[in-house]
Amino acid sequence: MKDLKLKVQIKECQMDELSDAERSLIDMAIDSTAHSYAPYSHFHVGAALLLADGTLLPGCNQENAAFPSGLCAERSALFAAGAQHPDVPPVMLAIAARDTQGELTDEPVSPCGPCRQVLIETETRYGRKLRILLYGKKKVFVMDGISNLMPLSFTEF
Numbered sequence: 001m002k003d004l005k006l007k008v009q010i011k012e013c014q015m016d017e018l019s020d021a022e023r024s025l026i027d028m029a030i031d032s033t034a035h036s037y038a039p040y041s042h043f044h045v046g047a048a049l050l051l052a053d054g055t056l057l058p059g060c061n062q063e064n065a066a067f068p069s070g071l072c073a074e075r076s077a078l079f080a081a082g083a084q085h086p087d088v089p090p091v092m093l094a095i096a097a098r099d100t101q102g103e104l105t106d107e108p109v110s111p112c113g114p115c116r117q118v119l120i121e122t123e124t125r126y127g128r129k130l131r132i133l134l135y136g137k138k139k140v141f142v143m144d145g146i147s148n149l150m151p152l153s154f155t156e157f
Helices: 020-035 073-084 113-126
Strands: 011-013 044-051 056-060 090-098 131-135 140-144
Touching (some): 020 044, 020 090, 020 131, 056 073, 073 090, 073 113
Parallel strands (some): 090 131
Antiparallel strands (some): 044 056, 131 140
């Protein structure tokens, strides 16, 4: 038996270390948490997606009593982009969340498994890695490509 070590690269930084575009995208993700419909989990997630042409698209989670009929914030933004701007590649995604008390989370939250797979498919579809920003009040995680969250995937990325 042999142990394998997988290398991922995730930068940890503070908001003031980010570019103006990154901070604006995170602010949009934070604002999007207000539009979340989460009557069951009370966990409100917002996302913001930047497309290559400068288009900004918000997303937020939408829960439903008939699980799993709801949709995560990340996928709502990515699917809106695919429906409205199918030929424009996404370049950056920001994610923020509010806890059950309505406070922004101290730590960054990461995408669920299905969202990670959608991110893999998105990168494969457009042939480019997506910059991902995971916001928390204490720190922000920044990574280039979903392979840093899901290193064993079904694609070359």
